[in-house]
Amino acid sequence: MTETDAATARLLDRFLTELRALAPVAVWAHGSLAGGDYQEGRSDLDLIAVLEDPVPSGTVRELVRLHRRLRVDEPLAVKLHCSYLTPAGSVRLISKREALDLLPELGAPLDVVEDIRRRRYGDPAPHTDEWPARRAELTRGYLGPAIDGLVATYEGFTRA
Missing domain, CATH: 3.30.460.10 (Beta Polymerase, domain 2)
Incomplete structure (x- = not known):
């Protein structure tokens, strides 16, 4: 080991x-x-x-x-x-490939979904220097409101 x-x-x-x-x-x-x-x-x-x-x-x-x-x-x-x-x-559990097919229908940024699909199943070539910041911005814009709502829902439960 x-x-x-x-x-x-x-x-x-x-x-x-x-x-x-x-x-x-x-x-x-x-x-x-x-x-x-x-x-x-x-x-x-x-x-x-x-x-x-x-x-x-x-x-x-x-x-x-x-x-x-x-x-x-x-x-x-x-x-x-x-x-x-x-x-x-x-x-019903789905695979990552199936999830990537569904994410655009749920409003996920297409550029991010395609980047994940390319890196996971295709060409893992390096990205441009600007892409990580842009990807983070797109992802936060998509997930941010849902995360904020979830945190607000459980905020009283998670206090130590």
């Missing part, structure tokens, strides 16, 4: 150990982590956790705290993406 493998294993072990206290019904990996082509530092750590329904507000608070704690002292935690589902919901 390399040092980077150890960092990924440490993060996942810590996450799952702390998540266990919230009694998830199931947890599994998907994406590159499950497919065997995970690359530390480049790939996301994609997980799905199924929680009992209804999810108590205390559980929501603990999940927020868990992710915050991990981000403080686990460098790879920024790559950890866990989707939380409940068995009551009728949910």
Whole structure:
């Protein structure tokens, strides 16, 4: 096991150990982590956790705290993406490719969607020096209002 493998294993072990206290019904990996082509530092750590329904507000608070704690002292935690589902919901998981097909219909900036598609499935050639700032601006413009609304909804739940 390399040092980077150890960092990924440490993060996942810590996450799952702390998540266990919230009694998830199931947890599994998907994406590159499950497919065997995970690359530390480049790939996301994609997980799905199924929680009992209804999810108590205390559980929501603990999940927020868990992710915050991990981000403080686990460098790879920024790559950890866990989707939380409940068995009551009728949910169909979709692939990243399917999501990229749907995002423009939801109002996502086409330039950003096409950039993601190109880098993930096509030519990972370098971008122009101006593109990262423009991409960030477009992405914030699209996601900002939704994030603000979500934060406002849960603001009372996430205070320590």
